[in-house]
Amino acid sequence: MTLIPYLKKLSNHPLIVKRKFFLLLLLVVFSTMTYPFTPMHVTESNATLEINSGSNLNQITSQLVEMNILKDSFRFKVLAFVTGNQTKLKKGYYKIPDSITPLGLLSILVDGKEMLFPITLVEGSTFKQIVELIDNNANIKKTIVGFDEQKILQLMGAEEPYVEGLFFPDTYYFYKNTTDLEILTNAYKVMKSKMQFLWENRTEDLPYESPYEAIIVASIIEKELGVEYEAPEIAGVFVNRLRANMRLQSDPTVIYGMQESFKGNIRKRDLRADTSHNTYTRKGIPPSPISLPSLISLEAALNPATTGYFYFVAKGNRMHHFSKTLKEHNRAVNTYQRRK
Structure with missing residues (x-):
């Protein structure tokens, strides 16, 4: 008998066939057992x-x-x-x-471990800018497009009179097709929670009648702020002026009141043009916030520095010069502003 026919005959032997079947079965079992734990190496990144x-x-x-x-x-x-x-x-x-x-x-x-998408509400933003941010996000389901502010406030369950400044600036993570209303409501609830704690731990005898007024002042601080460590001093100036029944005289409130007519520079006639938010023409706290205040500005508004300062002027390096008297302030204005 030659070798090849012998091997063919041997391969058909019942014992050999059984061994082949056993090895095949073992291979299938091993493959099945290792399959769940073998990385798939997805070709498409993300x-x-x-x-x-x-x-x-x-x-x-x-x-x-x-x-x-x-x-x-x-x-x-x-x-x-x-x-x-x-x-x-x-x-x-x-x-x-x-x-x-x-x-x-x-x-x-x-x-159900769905992918999360981020959205960042930046401190200092206006409600109009937040709406644009949400509208441009394809992963957010739009449900309140065209609604007026009062309707949005009602749907959020908010008691405040205006929607401006009610959302805590932060990065929020959401699932695809989360609604715009859900995003806003969540940010509003975070602001309420932060404010409840800050209000309960505020400095005594502040000139605010409600947490909402503190948010308004914090929003002005936010727009005046250049460097974070100055926030308590800026807050101290506003608190001192409110206590003295002086106008706040904050340029950002004028800009906010001008809305679309602001073209980049404030003129003297703009300071004299009365609007609901012009703190050069009106005493007290404006009717609404002018931006999203950061936690630093909120903390400063409710725990201001105790100083004798009533004035401040930008020095051109993001910092301010603080003054106790109008005479000193005018000298600072000449030094830092009129030399430009």
């Missing part, structure tokens, strides 16, 4: 998956195959069935990490 409401396992795995996240759908389906999660995958918008394992992917989809 791949995202959107699962719509009502999608079933077949539809979801087909999406994953089309996106080259899965090489085949069979083993992932088996994994879902074996773990009892075949009907537990949740709708949502998911980020797929580059080296995620099948079990890790299944866990994300079952737990």
Whole structure:
């Protein structure tokens, strides 16, 4: 008998066939056992998956195959069935990490660990700028477009008379299709929470009748502020002037009152032109904030520095010169402003 026919005959021997089957079975079992823990090496960086409401396992795995996240759908389906999660995958918008394992992917989809998107409300921003920021964000669902401010206040459950300045400036994270109203309401609630604590721990005998008035003054401080450490001193000036029944005489309030007519420079006639927010023509606290005040400005408004200062002027380096008398202030203005 030659060698080749002998080997063919030997390969068909029942014992050899059984061994082949056993080895094949062992390979399948080993592959199945290691599959859940083997990184998939997603080819597309920052791949995202959107699962719509009502999608079933077949539809979801087909999406994953089309996106080259899965090489085949069979083993992932088996994994879902074996773990009892075949009907537990949740709708949502998911980020797929580059080296995620099948079990890790299944866990994300079952737990509903959706991708979060950031939005930053910057201190000093106006409500108009916030609306533009939200409108330009494609991941936010628009539900209050065209609503007036009073309607928005009502929907937020706010008791304040104006929407300006009511949102705490910070970076907020949200799920895709979160509504504009939900974003605003969340930022409003954060501001309320911050203000409750600050109001309860404020300096005594401040010239504010409510937390809202403190927010208004803080918003003016925010627009005057160049360097953070000056916030308590600027607040001290405004508090001193309010106590003395003096006008606040803050340029940013004039600019806010001018709205679209402000072209970059304040003229003397602008200071004399009366608006609801012009603190050169009107005494007391304006009717609304003029911007989003930062935590630093809020803290300063409620815990101002105790000084004898009633005036300040910008020095041109983001800092201010503070004065106790008008005579001293006029000299500072000549030094830092009129020399330009």
